[in-house]
Amino acid sequence: MTLHKNWKGITLFMLPVGVMYFTFFIYPLGYVFVLSTMSWSGFGPMEFVGLHNFRRLLGMTSFQFGLRNNLIWALSLGFIQVGLAAVVAMILARKPPFWRFLRTVYFLPTVISQVAIAMLWYTIYRENFGLLNTILRNMGLDQLAINWLGTFTTALPAVIAQQLFYIGYFMIIILAGVMSIPKSLYESAEIDGATVLQQEFYITIPMVRDIVVVAMTLAMAFGIRHFEATFLLTGGGPAHRTTTLGILLHRNLHAANYGRGNAIAAVLIVVGALIITVVRRLLSTRSAVEDAKQ
Amino acid sequence: MARKALVLVIVFALSVPVVGIFAGGAAEEDGIVLQFPSFWVGQDSKAEPMEQLIGEFNAMYEGEIRVQVEPTPDTDGYRQTINTRLAAGDLPDIFIFQPDPTTMRYYEAEGVLMDFADELHGGWGDRFQESQMNAATVDGMVKSIPYEIGVTPIWYNTRLFEEAGIDEFPTTFEEFWEATDALKDAGITPTSQMTGGANAWTSMLWYSHIIGSIGGPDAWDRPLGHPQYEQAAEILLRLYSDGNTTGDAVGGDADVSGSHYLAERTAIFSNGPWYIGRVAGDAPQVHEATQLAPAPAVEGGEHGHQVTFALSNLAAAHTDDPARRKAVVEFMEWMTKPEHVAMITEEAGSLFAIEYEIDPDVDPLLSEFVRVQNEAPFTLTDMERAFPVAVIQEFGGAIEMMVVGGASPAEFVEILKDAAED
Numbered sequence: 047m048t049l050h051k052n053w054k055g056i057t058l059f060m061l062p063v064g065v066m067y068f069t070f071f072i073y074p075l076g077y078v079f080v081l082s083t084m085s086w087s088g089f090g091p092m093e094f095v096g097l098h099n100f101r102r103l104l105g106m107t108s109f110q111f112g113l114r115n116n117l118i119w120a121l122s123l124g125f126i127q128v129g130l131a132a133v134v135a136m137i138l139a140r141k142p143p144f145w146r147f148l149r150t151v152y153f154l155p156t157v158i159s160q161v162a163i164a165m166l167w168y169t170i171y172r173e174n175f176g177l178l179n180t181i182l183r184n185m186g187l188d189q190l191a192i193n194w195l196g197t198f199t200t201a202l203p204a205v206i207a208q209q210l211f212y213i214g215y216f217m218i219i220i221l222a223g224v225m226s227i228p229k230s231l232y233e234s235a236e237i238d239g240a241t242v243l244q245q246e247f248y249i250t251i252p253m254v255r256d257i258v259v260v261a262m263t264l265a266m267a268f269g270i271r272h273f274e275a276t277f278l279l280t281g282g283g284p285a286h287r288t289t290t291l292g293i294l295l296h297r298n299l300h301a302a303n304y305g306r307g308n309a310i311a312a313v314l315i316v317v318g319a320l321i322i323t324v325v326r327r328l329l330s331t332r333s334a335v336e337d338a339k340q
Numbered sequence: 341m342a343r344k345a346l347v348l349v350i351v352f353a354l355s356v357p358v359v360g361i362f363a364g365g366a367a368e369e370d371g372i373v374l375q376f377p378s379f380w381v382g383q384d385s386k387a388e389p390m391e392q393l394i395g396e397f398n399a400m401y402e403g404e405i406r407v408q409v410e411p412t413p414d415t416d417g418y419r420q421t422i423n424t425r426l427a428a429g430d431l432p433d434i435f436i437f438q439p440d441p442t443t444m445r446y447y448e449a450e451g452v453l454m455d456f457a458d459e460l461h462g463g464w465g466d467r468f469q470e471s472q473m474n475a476a477t478v479d480g481m482v483k484s485i486p487y488e489i490g491v492t493p494i495w496y497n498t499r500l501f502e503e504a505g506i507d508e509f510p511t512t513f514e515e516f517w518e519a520t521d522a523l524k525d526a527g528i529t530p531t532s533q534m535t536g537g538a539n540a541w542t543s544m545l546w547y548s549h550i551i552g553s554i555g556g557p558d559a560w561d562r563p564l565g566h567p568q569y570e571q572a573a574e575i576l577l578r579l580y581s582d583g584n585t586t587g588d589a590v591g592g593d594a595d596v597s598g599s600h601y602l603a604e605r606t607a608i609f610s611n612g613p614w615y616i617g618r619v620a621g622d623a624p625q626v627h628e629a630t631q632l633a634p635a636p637a638v639e640g641g642e643h644g645h646q647v648t649f650a651l652s653n654l655a656a657a658h659t660d661d662p663a664r665r666k667a668v669v670e671f672m673e674w675m676t677k678p679e680h681v682a683m684i685t686e687e688a689g690s691l692f693a694i695e696y697e698i699d700p701d702v703d704p705l706l707s708e709f710v711r712v713q714n715e716a717p718f719t720l721t722d723m724e725r726a727f728p729v730a731v732i733q734e735f736g737g738a739i740e741m742m743v744v745g746g747a748s749p750a751e752f753v754e755i756l757k758d759a760a761e762d
Contacts, residue, residue, distance in 0.1 A: 106758075108737070172596075173588035174605075196535075196591035198744055281536050283591050285740035301729035303762060 078315070081308035088302045099309035109310070111286040112294045113317065115202060119290065120269035120321055122206050124262040131216035132258055136246050138217075139224040149221065153214035164278035167208040171195050171279070195280050201288045205276050216261040223257035224250055259329045263322055270318040291317075371404040372667045374433040379418045381411040385688040393683070397674050405667040407434065426452065434668060437484040437655035444478065453483035454656040459669050467678060471557065471719040472693035476653060484653035485672050486693035490612045491648045492545045492722065493712045499629040500528050500607040509633035511643055513575060516636040520584050523607050531579055532606040533589035534597040535743070539724050540736035542597040543576065543589075545610040547735075548647045548722045549635030550575050556642050557718040560726035564757045573742065573749035575638070580743045590740055602626055613689055613709045620703070632708040634716065646716040649725050650693070685710065727760065734759035 050056060082099055084092040103109040134152060138145045155163065170177045171194040179191035194204045227250060235245050251258075273292035276282060282289030282297075291314045298307035376394075380386040391409075398406050410432070412418045419438055425431050426446045431453070437443060446452050460482055465473060472486035496509050501519075504526040510516040520530040534542045550572040551559045562568060579585060586592070586600050601609035602623040619627040637643035654675060656668045674680065678696035685691060686702040695714055700707040713719075724732050738755040741747040747755070 102762075174586070193587050193590060196588060196740075196744070201591070280591055281593075281736075283536060283737055283740050285737045285745050297733050301733060301762070303730065306762070 078308050078311045081304060082312040084305045086304045088304055095305065099306050103309055108286040108289055108294055112289045112291045115288060115290050116270055119206065119272045120266040122210065123269040124266040127210045127213055128216050128258065128262045128265045131213035132220050134213060135217045135220035135224050136250055138221055152217050155212045156214040160274040161278060164275045168279055171204055196284050198284060198287050201280055201284055205279050205288050209275055216265060219261050220254060220257055223254040227253045259326060263326055266322055266325060270321065371406065372664055374407045374667060374671065375410060376407050376434040377410040377412045377432050378436060379412050379415045382413040386684055386690055389684040389687045393675065393680055397671060405670060407671055431657035434656050434671060437653040439484060439650045439653055447478040447481055447483045451658050454658050454668060455481045455483050456485060457482045464673055467676060467694050469693050469695060475650060484655040485676060486650060487654050488652040488690050489648050489693045490651055491646055491691050491709055491713045492610055492612045493632040493646055494635050495609040495611065495630050495632055497604060497607045497626060497629050498631050500604060504528060510636045513636045513638055524583055529586050529606045531585050531608040532597040532601045533579060533585040534592040534594060535589065535736040535739045536591050536593040539732045540739060541594050542610055543739055544723050544735055545647055546579060547572055547576055552645045552647065552720045553635060553637045553641035553643065557720055559720060564753060564760055569753045570749045573752045577742050577749060590743055613691055613706060616689055616703065616705050627705060630705055632712045634712065644715065644717045646712055646719045647722050648719040649721045730759045730762040731756050
């Protein structure tokens, strides 16, 4: 192996970023894994406990629910939210009336705090005066007016559902991709007698496939690290049915159980990386452009 | 250059005696100066009465003792500073001591905190509530004076009780279930409960009251395997069953629990005196109709006790100077006089670990707090202060497992035991 002729310059330019990356990412990441094998309350010496924290986690119902819910969150955001975003992006790309206005409307919630949105949905889901139950009662469907966030079967779907509607972030990414597809492809297809649906299936989707995969990767990453809305809406209840690893991590750190907290963080990192890698492997095939070249 | 140096030498030479004169004069004029960093300043509700009390003390001991308050309005910062200074053994003369497992460890350290045991045995100690004094005593040492406390009795709406044909608050659970049936017949949900929030506050208080009735003042000393916890869980489960609470109690937080009581949808609630302002402001008719009571007793159990907890004690740095020690004790005695704490209660709504009366015209509900506190045969702390954080974090979920998940009271206790192993 020979060194690049400008290796000194390259090293010099990379050094500040490298130092910062090591200091603020690699080192803390390594420390998470080290702490996950310790018992430590934040005071006094740490005690090495090996894999005890992980074994204990595996036996905890809350951890089992947390892990399951994180997977559900990742898949829901990755497939349902991004799916909805892709559909809306394809519709808006056809420039229906008021499409610019609608684009803004869909994107607007992205700039609103998650806390505000969660509080809004809390008032919608409340059993006594919530908007949802008020509508149901006014429609004579009193038996359906339940404690949405306090019932085992409805709590998790209710929390996930409130997030799925906010598609603006992914819609704008996919819309940019759809808008960049040459118009000539659609014109040719139209001349050949392809319907709108066929054009979307055979032109749009293949052309923006890689963008959609990127959007899905991002959405799943958001799902894996999900915390705010659940914390604010249910706190992880009822009886851990909506809990996530993020919430368990917070609870353990709050209880000064730093070893266990870091074990959860380590699981979160490994599982997150694993899911995203697997899904990307499954979905990322050669791009349409590469296909066309051949 | 030489001229400049000469000027500096002259200025320095002149300034030294001048500073000495003023400093010496001040010390002589004030006598013993006691530094008292305090967060009862600024916007704190106790700021004004505290300033008045300390001002009166300084005026009474003019030339002998002067308490100098160092305003520290940031309570979190205050706690951290005191904890650091406790660790370093470098304490202010007088300070607010927040009793918790960390700070209480310093009772054992020699020469750090002043021990008031001797002075308290001389009659001064009689003015304190026995349970609070016991809580502040470790191995016969009283290294912090019990002061501000929280009391969390059962609140009930007398108007809703009248509507349901109930004359007075039940004293036993047998009577209590009859009362809840009567309330339900009148279309009123009996109790406010909650499983959400950080500690399922309202239900946690109920559980603490019930445990007190079963186990008496030392109930929390018993480990989680003791049958009292399961027995109390059975009662808690019933409070959540048969329409005895609102449907949104599962998952509900303190806002849910409180708002039902404020809107008169529920007739029974539990909270501390800090909630008086909210009731008086948001629901004056509820404030007017509210009275306080001890929780009902279980069969053959205790009755009349209250769930209380120490919020702030007063403490002082250890000193070997008898004059300084006497000055500190004088100040502590002054601050804990029944008429003085009554004045703070009337002005700020805080309650104290001292037996005292207040003017009932100030706020009848506040007066009720003082009454139930004085009448309690014993007090015990709330569950949150009796168990590790991990158990409290699991408490709300364990109730949910009983109420929604079909877990038995025994399984409820198992969940808590499992959390306690952390």
